[in-house]
Amino acid sequence: xxxxVLKNILGANQNKADEIRARLVDKGVLMVNLIGSPGSGKxxxxxxxxxxxADTYSCAVIEGDVATDRDARRLQKFGIPVILINTDGxxxxxxxxxxxALGELDLDATDIVFVENVGxxxxxxxxxxxxxxxxxxxxxxxxxxxxxxxPLLFRESKGVLLNKVDLSDFTxxxxxxxxxxxxxxxxxxxxxxxxxxxxxxxRVWYDWLRARRDEVRTISKSGEAERRPVHR
Amino acid sequence: xxxxxxxxxxxxxxxxxxxxxxLASVSVVRLRIGKLRQVVPEAMRMAFDxxxxxxxxxxxxxxxxxxxxxxxxxxxxxxxVVEDRCYFCPLCAGTRMATVTGDELLIETxxxxx
Numbered sequence: 001x002x003x004x005v006l007k008n009i010l011g012a013n014q015n016k017a018d019e020i021r022a023r024l025v026d027k028g029v030l031m032v033n034l035i036g037s038p039g040s041g042k043x044x045x046x047x048x049x050x051x052x053x054a055d056t057y058s059c060a061v062i063e064g065d066v067a068t069d070r071d072a073r074r075l076q077k078f079g080i081p082v083i084l085i086n087t088d089g090x091x092x093x094x095x096x097x098x099x100x101a102l103g104e105l106d107l108d109a110t111d112i113v114f115v116e117n118v119g120x121x122x123x124x125x126x127x128x129x130x131x132x133x134x135x136x137x138x139x140x141x142x143x144x145x146x147x148x149x150x151p152l153l154f155r156e157s158k159g160v161l162l163n164k165v166d167l168s169d170f171t172x173x174x175x176x177x178x179x180x181x182x183x184x185x186x187x188x189x190x191x192x193x194x195x196x197x198x199x200x201x202x203r204v205w206y207d208w209l210r211a212r213r214d215e216v217r218t219i220s221k222s223g224e225a226e227r228r229p230v231h232r
Numbered sequence: 233x234x235x236x237x238x239x240x241x242x243x244x245x246x247x248x249x250x251x252x253x254x255l256a257s258v259s260v261v262r263l264r265i266g267k268l269r270q271v272v273p274e275a276m277r278m279a280f281d282x283x284x285x286x287x288x289x290x291x292x293x294x295x296x297x298x299x300x301x302x303x304x305x306x307x308x309x310x311x312x313v314v315e316d317r318c319y320f321c322p323l324c325a326g327t328r329m330a331t332v333t334g335d336e337l338l339i340e341t342x343x344x345x346x
Contacts, residue, residue, distance in 0.1 A: 001346070003253055005339040009241050009263070092234055122270055123234035148317055152268050155319070155331075184320040187327025 013127055016095035020102065020130025024113070028220035030213045031113040033129055035153060036137030037146075038119030041163040043071045045137065045196040045205075046114055050078045052206055057111035057213070062101045064093040064118045071116065081105055092123035095130055112213060121146065125153035132216055133158035140164050140173040147181035154185040159192060159208055166195040235271065238337070239279035243287050245339055250288045255344035258289040262341045266299045266334035267314075292342075301334030 008014060024031050034042050050059055060081040063072040072084040083101040085093060093115065105113070115131060117124040125134070136157040138146050141164055147154045154160065160182055168175070175193075182191055192208065194201035242261065250258055261280070265271050273296055280294045301314035305321035306328035312321060314334070320327045 002341050002343050003249065003255075004341050005245065005249055007245050007249075007339050009238055009245065009337045009339060012241065012244075090237070092237075094237070123237075126234055126269065127237075150270075151317065151319065152270055155268070183327050184318060185327075187320070187329075 017128035017130040033131035121150040144178040235275040235279040239283035258344040260343040266336040268334040302332040303329035
């Protein structure tokens with residue numbers, strides 16, 4: 001006999017993610033999910049960002065790593081909560097582990113939670129973890145074909161950080177081709193050209209973060225978080 | 233590589249459904265998967281075969297039905313089927329495209345015996 005099921009395979013993950021998002025927005029906490037390849041510069045970007053906002057916002061980091069605490073250790077010097085999730089080989093973070101990590105934070109005293117997802121352009125894009133915004137982190141040394149090869153990530157992202165632009169002259173990266181490819185996938189997402197190590201271009205990223213954080217606060221104050229889903 | 237996570241979730245739903253419907257065995261599991269979802273059929277099949285061991289679906293086969301990506305232009309309203317990795321509107325070149333189909337990740341039906 002045939003039985004109709006019609007259930008979302010990732011329904012459990014999605015429900016948890018929606019709960020997390022509603023709770024964070026209600027508390028006025030911005031959570032950003034950074035997704036990029038290994039070596040795209042996610043941790044360096046976080047080092048610069050945490051230093052920049054040290055006196056402005058209370059930040060926390062959830063660090064997703066297949067193994068080791070190397071990235072988490074790099075961020076400990078900022079004296080902020082850094083929660084490490086070792087996925088033991090899994091290629092992405094899921095909402096259930098994010099919920100546990102958030103349980104270790106004082107959300108009433110937190111402004112921004114940065115999640116550094118496992119280095120991978122495919123799987124993290126599939127799993128909603130309750131973030132307010134996904135950010136794609138790419139670098140020029142990876143090549144300009146990434147948007148076409150990994151369309152879901154670029155369709156889901158609220159912003160694209162193009163890192164290591166100071167190395168462009170040493171690569172055959174075609175900036176116009178990259179921009180066109182991103183725009184064709186997602187006309188709403190801004191591309192921010194940066195060099196995280198030197199700090200080049202980071203002002204635009206900081207302004208973007210500040211604007212998103214204000215956006216979350218505004219929704220929180222209007223009490224809308226309970227009435228409608230913020231995302232999707 | 234996330235196919236193993238998907239397989240684990242699929243079997244949890246299959247086991248729950250089988251219990252609700254009093255099924256002694258499940259012979260077919262049918263999925264509906266949008267082409268945006270980056271599911272690799274061979275990897276999905278392998279993960280399903282690994283995860284079904286010892287469950288009510290241990291002898292089940294997996295059928296996957298892939299759904300085309302269809303996007304609606306937010307400017308001119310036209311719906312476009314994405315076939316060539318072009319996600320923008322062919323009529324007005326608009327790039328604000330809402331997903332109509334192609335992001336599905338569903339267990340559609342299953343077959344089993346009581």
